[in-house]
Amino acid sequence: MNDNSPWPRYRFRNISEAIPYLEPGDLVARPKRGGIGEHWGVFLPNRLILERQFEYGVRVVAIADFATSDERVAIVKPPDQFRNLVEIEFRANQELSYGKIYDFFARNCEHTATYVATGRASSGQIFVLLLLTGLSVGLYVIGKNQRAV
Numbered sequence: 001m002n003d004n005s006p007w008p009r010y011r012f013r014n015i016s017e018a019i020p021y022l023e024p025g026d027l028v029a030r031p032k033r034g035g036i037g038e039h040w041g042v043f044l045p046n047r048l049i050l051e052r053q054f055e056y057g058v059r060v061v062a063i064a065d066f067a068t069s070d071e072r073v074a075i076v077k078p079p080d081q082f083r084n085l086v087e088i089e090f091r092a093n094q095e096l097s098y099g100k101i102y103d104f105f106a107r108n109c110e111h112t113a114t115y116v117a118t119g120r121a122s123s124g125q126i127f128v129l130l131l132l133t134g135l136s137v138g139l140y141v142i143g144k145n146q147r148a149v
Helices: 015-021 085-097 109-118 124-148
Strands: 009-012 027-031 038-044 048-053 057-062 073-076
Touching (some): 038 085
Antiparallel strands (some): 027 038, 038 048, 048 057
16 A cells, blocks of 8 residues: 555554544555555544445445455544544535546546645545656656667
């Protein structure tokens, strides 16, 4: 699991270990199933998690449906200034109204979770992917130019 957030990140062997430490507004991450990277959600009151998936869009699920007992999870704790439950609920309902819209670069699971938790959508995974892609293209062009000389 990557560490792109400046906020405290706590790792657990499974979701059951993490439950006592979860507070509404916490970001929760687990490895993507059948892919690379992480799947993100935001913890809501009543032990629910809001997530965005390509297949389903935005939805609210029980903890056990977000992460299985054998999946590692991480909790990222935004600062207290973001812990306004009225605002979190408003943004959660706003995201739920968008339905099945999914955009890997602009509206993925991490964008959704960070937006609901903080009011600002961001995706460290996309940033790293674009950075690595840019570096790869740059190295390819440099290598190609050196061979041509």
